[in-house]
Amino acid sequence: xxxxxxxxxxxxxxxxxxxxxxxxxxxxxxxxxxxxxxxxxxxxxxxxxxxxxxxxxxxxxxxxxxxxxxxxxxxxxxxxxxxxxxxxxxxxxxxxxxxxxxxxxxxxxxxxxxxxxxxxxxxxxxxxxxxxxxxxxxxxxxxxxxxxxxxxxxxxxxxxxxxxxxxxxx
Numbered sequence: 001x002x003x004x005x006x007x008x009x010x011x012x013x014x015x016x017x018x019x020x021x022x023x024x025x026x027x028x029x030x031x032x033x034x035x036x037x038x039x040x041x042x043x044x045x046x047x048x049x050x051x052x053x054x055x056x057x058x059x060x061x062x063x064x065x066x067x068x069x070x071x072x073x074x075x076x077x078x079x080x081x082x083x084x085x086x087x088x089x090x091x092x093x094x095x096x097x098x099x100x101x102x103x104x105x106x107x108x109x110x111x112x113x114x115x116x117x118x119x120x121x122x123x124x125x126x127x128x129x130x131x132x133x134x135x136x137x138x139x140x141x142x143x144x145x146x147x148x149x150x151x152x153x154x155x156x157x158x159x160x161x162x163x164x165x166x167x168x169x170x
Contacts, residue, residue: 001104004058004070006049011067012060013041019087027124032148048072055081055112057105061088061097068092071101073109073117081109083119099135103166110162117165118158120145132157136165 004012020041021033032040049058055075061068069088073081083105088098109117118140121128133139141156159165 001059001061001101003108004049004060004072006046008058008060008067009042009045009049012049012058012070013038013045015067015070015087015089016041016045016085018089022090023125023128024122027122027150027152029148029150032150055109055114057081057108057112059101059105059108061101069097069101071105073105073114075109075112075114079113079115081114081117083117086119098131102135106159106162106165110166115162116158116160117162118156120154120156123153123155129155129157 017037020028020037025033052058053075056073057075058070058072060070067089069092070085071083072085073083075081083102086098086101086105088101106117119132119137120143121132123129137157137159139155140158143154143156145152145154
């Protein structure tokens with residue numbers, strides 16, 4: 001695994017697009033998923049990678065020159081971090097890559113001063129919710145987010161102690 005650089009924006013955006021098209025059909029509007037998602041995600045990742053703060057972590061998992069997965073977490077001043085993205089190429093699902101990316105992200109966040117971490121998961125993504133709960137996340141809230149013209153219910157999960165996440169057996 002390695003940390004992303006600005007030149008990785010196109011590969012990250014492409015995997016992000018593929019992941020959202022696979023997981024969120026029916027939750028996000030088809031007009032978005034079939035239309036402006038590609039340039040929108042590229043612009044998002046170009047901006048994000050150009051403006052990372054010292055506590056932020058964007059990790060890539062690669063094999064044979066191909067991006068198999070990535071995680072992005074953004075530190076906050078209060079010691080909490082937002083795990084904003086964890087996406088794995090569909091061909092690599094179920095192989096432990098997501099857990100490995102999450103663990104390495106937590107290691108790097110802790111080394112940079114974060115003590116806790118949380119994320120928001122679309123309610124339609126039950127598999128992701130089960131994945132995070134297996135890794136010790138607890139449900140801490142709910143909301144409805146408006147994204148690209150759609151009301152999307154989400155659940156907040158978190159780890160109130162990164163050390164506890166890091167000490168979990170793999």
